[in-house]
Amino acid sequence: MGWSEVRADERITEWERDDGYVTVRVRRRPDETWAVRLDQLYQDSEERRYRRERADSEAAARELAEEWMAEFDDEA
Numbered sequence: 001m002g003w004s005e006v007r008a009d010e011r012i013t014e015w016e017r018d019d020g021y022v023t024v025r026v027r028r029r030p031d032e033t034w035a036v037r038l039d040q041l042y043q044d045s046e047e048r049r050y051r052r053e054r055a056d057s058e059a060a061a062r063e064l065a066e067e068w069m070a071e072f073d074d075e076a
Contacts, residue, residue, distance in 0.1 A: 001018050002017075002073075003024075003069050004016055006023075011027060011028045013026045015065070017069075021040060022038065022039070022040045022072050023037075023039050024036070024037070024065045024068050024072075025037045025039075026061045026062055029054075033054055034056070035055075036051075036052070036061045036064045036065050036068070037050075037051065038052075038068045
């Protein structure tokens with residue numbers, strides 16, 4: 001399954017898995033660190049998955065986002 005970039009501006013870049021059930025977002029925080037967030041939606045709300053981590057650089061944040069997209073690409 002593939003991913004599409006659905007938002008890209010100076011603060012946020014977000015990708016959505018082609019089935020629409022998973023998003024990964026990289027966001028610049030006011031303190032100049034970066035937040036990386038994964039949100040996976042299931043029909044059953046008890047199985048929803050959410051991850052959030054902080055990175056010191058944009059490069060580190062994007063690397064983590066790529067790792068998560070690769071991990072969750074297989075779950076389609």
